[in-house]
Amino acid sequence: MPQTAIEAQVEDGGSASKPQRIIKLSKTTDDSDKKGTNKRVKDIEVCVPIVYGTIAFYLGRKASESQSHKWTVYVRGATNEDLGAVIKHVVFQLHPSFNNPTRIVEAPPFELSECGWGEFEIGISIFFHSDVCDKHLDLYHMLKLYPEDESGPQSTKKPVVMESYNEIVFPDPSECFFARVQNHPAVVVPRMPAGFSLPVLAPVENTNEKGRGDTKDHPLSQWFLNFSEADELLKLASARQQVQAHIVKLRRELSVIDGMSQPLKPASSYECT
Amino acid sequence: MDAKDILGLPKTPLPIPQEKKSRPQKDSQRKPDGISREVYALTGGVAPLMPSIDVSQLKRRPPSDEKITWQWLPFTSSARKDDLQLYHWVRVVNGVPPTGDYSFAKYNKSVDVIRYTDEEYEKYLTDPKWTKEETDQLFDLCERFDLRFIIIADRFPTHRTVEELKDRYYSVSRAILVARAPSPGEVAGHPLVKEPYNVTQETERKRALSMVLSQTKHQERKDAEVLAEAKRIAESRMAARAAEEPDLPVPSDVGLESAEGAVGPGDTISPSNVQAPAATIAPSTSVIADNASTLASLRMLRVYLRTYALEQMVQAASSSAGLRTIKRVEQTLQDLGVNLKPKVPTKAVCAEHLELRKEILTLLNLQKQLQYKEAEGSSFRDGSYGDMPGTAKRSQRAADQDRTFVPDTISFGVIPGDRVVKREQKRKGPGRTSETPSSPAGAHKRPRKMKASDL
Secondary structure (H helix, E strand, O other): OOOOOOOOOOOOOOOOOOOOOOOOOOOOOOOOOOOOHHHEOOOOOOOEEEEEEEEEOOHHHHHOOOEEEEEEEEEOOOOOOOOOOEEEEEEOOOOOOOOOOOOOOOOOEEEEEEEEEEOEEEEEEEEEEOOOOOOOEEEEEEEOOOOOOOOOOOOOOOEEEEEEEEEEEEEEOOOHHHHHHHHOOOOOOOOOOOOOOOOOOOOOOOHHHHHEOOOOOOOHHHHHOOHHHHHHHHHHHHHHHHHHHHHHHHHHHHHHHHHHHOOOOOHHHHOOO | HHHHHOOEEEEEEEOOOHHHHHHHHHHHOOOOOOOHHHHHHHHHOOOOOOOOOOOOOOOOOOOOOOOOOEEEEEEOOOOOOOOOOOEEEEEEEEEEEEOOOOOOOHHHHOOOOOOOHHHHHHHOEEEEEEEHHHHHHHHHHHHHOOHHHHHHHOOOOOOOOHHHHHHHHHHHEEEHHHHHHOOOOHHHHHHHHHOOHHHHHHHHHHHHHHHHHHHHHHHHHHHHHHHHHHHHHHHHHHHHHOOOOOOOOOOOOHHHHHHHHHHHHOOOOOHHHHHHHHHHHHHOHHHHHHHHHHHHHHHHOEEEHHHHHHHHHHHOOOOOOHHHHHHHHHHHHHHOOOOOOOOOOOOOHHHHHEEEEEEEEHHHHHHHHHHHHHHHHHHHEEEEEOOHHHHHHHHHHHHHHHHHHHHHHHHOOOOOOOHHHHHHHHHOOOOOOOOOOOOOHHHOOOOOOOOOHHH
């Protein structure tokens, strides 16, 4: 990948111009072209928390045999920030009964809406920008149209929501990528180790034709689930406490028994503790 | 008759003709009991009650104006060299028999075997290993048997292998073609010229093929084992090389090197040679090394999902545990109210989850140890120590010790004595229904259902 010094362009305003996301880099001393993206930041993990899933609405009166539900499958940032800085495009693989079942979404928000009647497994392949990673990630999600409790008729107002939380981890990111996303709201970047120097850049603004790439005011955002690690951490901490307490008790018991099984001594000198 | 008297059955049976008539009708509508419908159908079974196809609906042939008769007539075939006359049925239309050659004559194909003249032989085709007579014989047979070399080899007067015969035939034909062609370019496209027969390659190929086919099952298994071992070693070597962990045990490296050297020579090594170093790797690789290699392999991936990473680490941590133990760990997690797969897998949550699993494994191991120790202890106690007065007292004390010990730690209303002893013998894992619903002091929530004997 050619990596030469290029201009950074920060465009303001909503002018619908082609996305120009190029970064100014200090030219590396190495001669070979590829070195730019190949220089990696050791021992630092860049993490992108995402939520992916489906929201399905029953069409009610407008429903037909073959199209009873309208559903949307999507990949969004866990805090609803724009993922466009990391993800280049997402490929949604639908059931073969759909026309063109391989749908490519090239700009955020990475989502796809369709009408149908059946539940099936949707393949979600996430492709990253070239300086991020050349391998893609495959996820799978089961489209759910029908609510858990089948009591009563389906409501057209309340959709069936299935979301999964996950984190995309880049164990040794390229310097270029790292520099680019240091202050990006969608990306979790640990503090730089001391003595590390990278040009700190202003985050590049995303000017893609769809407008904004974040999902904070997305029409479906009212149905988005909240994923808080606090509850789970609490549960885990309490569980660990219990287990540790039991371990202590068991260790004590074991030591007692071990103490008891001393070789035979005259009873008078035998001391039980 | 007497039997019927005894049983009190009526002497006169039902009138027979009636019986016979009703039976076929009944049988045709019912299948015999005792076997399923499908099985009965296999034997031919009962005919369908209604005809499946209405005969009147079958396609009717349009009434034809022609008069068709079938006649037994003689015929000849251009494929035959003699004048043999055979007979067959012929469809005659309006008295006119069909014309033309026998319809199957066109399938009488044969191979164009190039025949050389004697002068051509002298000029181009002489070979130290073949006499002219042999070559002539070969070509006769080739023509006769359409290049079926297996048959030709069988019938060849002197003993020659199939490959030799093929080689001679193809090289002669090639030479003739080239010699007869006005210019070399013209025949360059001919398959005989383009792809000459490679005798050595063919012999080698057939030899290798027969070797593979004639491998005994035992040998096959050995080969597969060796390949799998080599693959495993190569993979672990890759992971070990990428690992920056300093605590990767050195013996495993040494073991890998020697194993690699053993794999080097190829498929002539004996599997035992490879397995010996592999066996030394296994015990020396501790769980730490497992974790290290998992981390290393994760780092080799440029990108991965947090859930995937957790799965790998869990697997590495439970690598020494059997399936039952893993199930018990999962049961414990459930009892503690923890999701088997975290709903919000952040870095912190995954780390905690992993630690929790490891701690539960430790707990289960300790329980097992305790169980064994107790089993030992109780047999110790019940053993034949009646002879020595001192020991009797000792065992008594030990039992007392147990009895007083247990209630100290379980502070929720356990009756010391028999009940405790019985419980000690029946040591079960956590997750059974608790017999004491109230928890002491309600200090913290107890989602986990436990037995007193678990402690």
